[in-house]
Amino acid sequence: MKNLRIAIGQINTIVGDLSGNRDKILFCVKEALKKDADLIIFPELAITGYPPEDLLLKPHFVKENIKYLKMIASKISTIIAIIGFADERKGKVYNSAAVIADKKISYIYHKMHLPNYGVFDEKRYFEPGIGNAVISIDDFSFVINICEDIWRDEGLLEKKVFSKAQFLLNMSASPYHFGKIEERRHVIGDKAKFLRIPIVYCNLVGGQDELVFDGRSALFNKDGRLIIEAKAFQEDLMILDLPVQKEKKYKTPNTDVIDINYKVKSKRSGLSRVPPKPLTKCEEIYSALVLGVRDYVRKNGFNKVAFGLSGGIDSALVACIAVDSLGKENVLSLSMPSRYSSQGAQDDAEKIAKNLGMRVSKIPIDSILDSYLDTLAVHFKGTQPGVTEENIQARIRGNILMAFSNRFGYLVLNTGNKSETSAGYCTLYGDMAGGFSVIKDVSKNLVYELARYRNKRDKKEVIPETVFKRPPSAELRPNQKDQDTLPPYEILDRIIYLYIEKKKGLREIVKEMGQKDVVAKVLNMIDANEYKRRQAPPGIKITPIAFAKDRRMPITNKFRG
Numbered sequence: 001m002k003n004l005r006i007a008i009g010q011i012n013t014i015v016g017d018l019s020g021n022r023d024k025i026l027f028c029v030k031e032a033l034k035k036d037a038d039l040i041i042f043p044e045l046a047i048t049g050y051p052p053e054d055l056l057l058k059p060h061f062v063k064e065n066i067k068y069l070k071m072i073a074s075k076i077s078t079i080i081a082i083i084g085f086a087d088e089r090k091g092k093v094y095n096s097a098a099v100i101a102d103k104k105i106s107y108i109y110h111k112m113h114l115p116n117y118g119v120f121d122e123k124r125y126f127e128p129g130i131g132n133a134v135i136s137i138d139d140f141s142f143v144i145n146i147c148e149d150i151w152r153d154e155g156l157l158e159k160k161v162f163s164k165a166q167f168l169l170n171m172s173a174s175p176y177h178f179g180k181i182e183e184r185r186h187v188i189g190d191k192a193k194f195l196r197i198p199i200v201y202c203n204l205v206g207g208q209d210e211l212v213f214d215g216r217s218a219l220f221n222k223d224g225r226l227i228i229e230a231k232a233f234q235e236d237l238m239i240l241d242l243p244v245q246k247e248k249k250y251k252t253p254n255t256d257v258i259d260i261n262y263k264v265k266s267k268r269s270g271l272s273r274v275p276p277k278p279l280t281k282c283e284e285i286y287s288a289l290v291l292g293v294r295d296y297v298r299k300n301g302f303n304k305v306a307f308g309l310s311g312g313i314d315s316a317l318v319a320c321i322a323v324d325s326l327g328k329e330n331v332l333s334l335s336m337p338s339r340y341s342s343q344g345a346q347d348d349a350e351k352i353a354k355n356l357g358m359r360v361s362k363i364p365i366d367s368i369l370d371s372y373l374d375t376l377a378v379h380f381k382g383t384q385p386g387v388t389e390e391n392i393q394a395r396i397r398g399n400i401l402m403a404f405s406n407r408f409g410y411l412v413l414n415t416g417n418k419s420e421t422s423a424g425y426c427t428l429y430g431d432m433a434g435g436f437s438v439i440k441d442v443s444k445n446l447v448y449e450l451a452r453y454r455n456k457r458d459k460k461e462v463i464p465e466t467v468f469k470r471p472p473s474a475e476l477r478p479n480q481k482d483q484d485t486l487p488p489y490e491i492l493d494r495i496i497y498l499y500i501e502k503k504k505g506l507r508e509i510v511k512e513m514g515q516k517d518v519v520a521k522v523l524n525m526i527d528a529n530e531y532k533r534r535q536a537p538p539g540i541k542i543t544p545i546a547f548a549k550d551r552r553m554p555i556t557n558k559f560r561g
Contacts (some may be wrong), residue, residue, distance in 0.1 A: 001504045008240070035268075038080065041081075042202060049208070063088070076100050083097070084146070089167065147173060177541060178284065188201055293413070309352065311349035412433045414440070421529075432537075445489055451467075
């Protein structure tokens with residue numbers, strides 16, 4: 001019995017950054033060799049980044065990624081490396097894993113099961129693989145598959161190669177939403193138990209547009225028990241020792257066995273690793289939001305962000321996330337009060353900025369609003385003031401934010417939450433303006449939970465208690481409250497959850513909740529405001545069904561409920 005030392009390169013790739021991803025891979029290989037590792041595995045499509053989407057429709061992009069794979073292979077000699085890339089055969093593209101040993105590509109596996117649901121669209125780009133093979137080394141043997149392959153029973157049940165392998169390597173790019181981590185552990189543990197072999201799981205980490213990948217690479221033993229797990233929401237090079245027996249050699253040629261000449265390293269020091277601490281619900285979601293903001297801003301070439309700080313709970317939470325993501329010196333908040341802005345909200349905005357140590361600029365908008373109203377008076381003569389005047393205020397603020405973006409290069413962060421955008425309680429080109437929507441997939445009630453968590457984490461009132469106690473209000477008219485237009489957020493969020501995430505219709509929701517008139521009104525608001533959401537900035541996915549990629553409703557649509 002020998003110990004096989006495996007390195008899991010849980011890296012944060014950038015889509016399309018072939019040279020940058022190559023350098024990360026080679027750096028991890030170098031570090032793994034310092035630890036005397038025998039084998040290193042990387043996430044799905046590590047060379048291209050995940051998901052590369054329509055870059056895969058560019059033949060020259062696919063050719064370039066193969067060129068970089070060969071470049072990497074030429075530098076790997078005393079370790080076996082499993083690297084994800086996009087392969088091409090006779091004009092067809094495959095989501096693939098290359099096994100590299102002794103400076104050459106010894107085997108290429110093509111992903112067999114291509115997910116085509118939710119955020120996944122792999123059948124648009126890839127052909128499915130049709131076979132697998134055991135990689136047979138002098139001292140051990142293993143088999144490879146990629147992400148979705150391990151979530152399906154078909155590939156595991158119909159392929160006899162698994163019975164010949166001592167362990168399974170799975171490379172993944174499994175996006176995060178709350179609850180996904182436990183679901184993933186359950187699925188992989190069950191597969192290990194069913195196959196009766198250990199599973200080494202390597203997951204991607206980092207933010208990519210709306211998606212966040214949480215990492216949490218892991219080793220499961222043959223009984224399905226989680227043995228060791230990598231960090232969450234951070235890059236990690238996890239080194240582990242896996243006991244293996246000397247590999248038996250097959251007497252007759254096997255088309256599903258690939259032989260590689262390599263012997264396990266000996267005389268190396270032991271390993272010690274402190275397991276990552278479990279995360280609470282709010283720690284987990286908050287970490288995902290911080291990582292999503294940091295990566296979106298930096299990967300898109302921005303250094304600083306700006307946003308509107310009203311003194312309300314939503315902008316207060318966004319302020320905390322922005323500072324935690326990028327550092328207080330890179331965050332500018334703009335306070336833009338009007339005649340309807342309460343003194344309490346303005347005071348709280350100043351306190352939040354001071355508590356976080358970030359810059360705040362105050363720009364009153366009354367004179368700009370008066371100019372609009374004077375200009376439009378002759379055209380609006382004989383009509384009653386209302387939502388139009390409210391929306392003008394929101395659009396003035398959006399224009400000011402975008403002016404700062406243009407002048408100083410800030411990325412504008414949007415502060416709208418899922419409850420508001422679901423119901424269309426937001427203004428196009430106003431409070432919907434921005435380059436990235438931080439809490440787009442966070443319900444109003446969860447906003448309060450996360451804000452409480454942020455205060456508790458720092459053991460002080462970063463967000464003043466008055467912000468929690470003040471009734472939510474857009475403050476666009478005298479004494480305005482959100483509940484003038486919307487049902488209480490506890491009710492609204494429940495309806496949204498049942499309708500969006502559970503896909504229940506009017507009758508089912510009313511059966512569960514009652515209040516038929518309220519439910520019907522909310523469902524109509526959700527359906528009627530698809531055109532607004534389609535024009536909203538991208539934002540971080542933290543629920544199973546987020547707007548945009550997960551839920552793609554037609555704008556022109558007469559079906560309701």
